[in-house]
Amino acid sequence: MIHIPVLLKEAINSLKIKKNGTYIDGTFGCGGHSLEILKNLGNLGKLYAIDRDPYAIKKGKKIVDKRFSINYGNFSDIKKYLNKNNHKKCINGILLDLGVSSVQINTAKRGFSFMKDGPLDMRMNDKIGIPAWKWLKKANQKEIEYVLQNFGEEKYAKKISFSIVERNKKKVIMRTLDLVEIIKKSIPRKNKFKHPATRTFQAIRIYINQEIDELKKILDMSLKILKKKSRLVIISFHSIEGRIIKDFFKKNSNIKNIPKGLPITEKQIKKYNNKKKIKIIKKIKPSKIEIKKNPRSRSAILRIAEIL
Ligand SMILES: C[S@@+](CC[C@H](N)C(=O)[O-])C[C@H]1O[C@@H](n2cnc3c(N)ncnc32)[C@H](O)[C@@H]1O
Structure with missing residues (x-):
């Protein structure tokens, strides 16, 4: 790599x-x-x-x-x-x-990639702070929406954040591809030039790593x-x-x-x-x-x- x-x-x-x-x-x-x-x-x-x-x-x-x-x-x-x-x-x-x-993106276990299955971590320094899945589990819908809007300029921030919170109530989202599926289901229109999870993954990564x-x-x-x-x-x-x-x-x-x-x-x-x-x-x-x-x-x- x-x-x-x-x-x-x-x-x-x-x-x-x-x-x-x-x-x-x-x-x-x-x-x-x-x-x-x-x-x-x-x-x-x-x-x-x-x-x-x-x-x-x-x-x-x-x-x-x-x-x-x-x-x-x-x-x-x-x-x-x-x-x-x-x-x-x-x-x-x-x-x-x-x-x-x-190297960080392509290492599935780091959790940065929406193309590879891995734990939803996204920390550049995996020795400190909390992984993305833990933050998504404890954050409320408004907090997630804010992050997706401000750090990802995601048009569907409200819908996606709502689905994340609902899904976490039933079963915690632990894997990258799990999150990708939830995003795909929340987005009404697809952009053929951009993967639907691009903005959400960018936003969460920016937030997790400040x-x-x-x-x-x-x-x-x-x-x-x-x-x-x-x-x-x-x-x-x-x-x-x-x-x-x-x-x-x-x-x-x-x-x-x-x-x-x-x-x-x-x-x-x-x-x-x-x-x-x-x-x-x-x-x-x-x-x-x-x-x-x-x-x-x-x-x-x-x-x-x-x-x-
Ligand atoms: C795009 S890569 C740099 C690649 C490098 N220029 C090269 O040619 O190999 C960005 C690197 O910066 C590190 N990084 C990002 N934000 C940082 C920060 N706030 N403090 C220290 N390192 C950071 C990441 O861990 C990553 O290894």
Whole structure:
């Protein structure tokens, strides 16, 4: 089972790697991006890789390189893993390749896939928190509906959440394909381009792993640890994450409260400009060739910002 890194060349080029710089790969996964960063680093360079999945950490430990360290936990806890010296704006670049890896999805016992039968778990770190089935069992209909609507943009959130709660009263939903059947029965119209369980599975996974909170925290944290002229490079796979990144980029790159219609001095303009924390560089989507080779990349968007 392999994971093909998405937008590999584009992400590495966007980091503008300095030979002796210090970098963070917040989502090590199977190490595709990390290995490429290491290739571009000189002898004095440093790469801190992080993953919350114990299986990814096992893989990371196989990389023996004095420039590299693999750290087990959430990327929002980034400060914990850095040297004391790296705490204050000493990082030259952060890469995040959000979501789950192909290995996680394709391992049936992890419970991420609506195509394979497995226990309904969905935890990226299966050593902490509660599996999806347990949450579905204890949550009420409104809570489930909220999650499906907000993290999956599921049109039929009400119907699906209602069926989940009703079914759990009779027999607890423990398996992925059990949930798929319930979803299929609750959806009146099928979309021929999308599996009916796509949105529900995405929503439950995001909720169980607190992915939205994690993303918001690392974005704020990045401004505290990234150096001037360093790069923040993020690959996201759905519009909910995309919107959070876009809003963060916009908020921190806009000149706020600049008085309209008044004459304004150069000094004042400078003052307003100083409030800008980042410059948005661009966004990149995978090429048709990449999508053909790796269909998982089809919904990926790479967003790049530079710290001012
Ligand atoms: C899409 S994969 C990354 C693949 C990697 N770039 C590669 O080329 O192999 C995402 C990885 O990030 C991890 N992950 C997701 N959210 C995380 C978080 N908040 N903290 C730490 N790791 C996280 C997942 O466990 C998964 O292994």
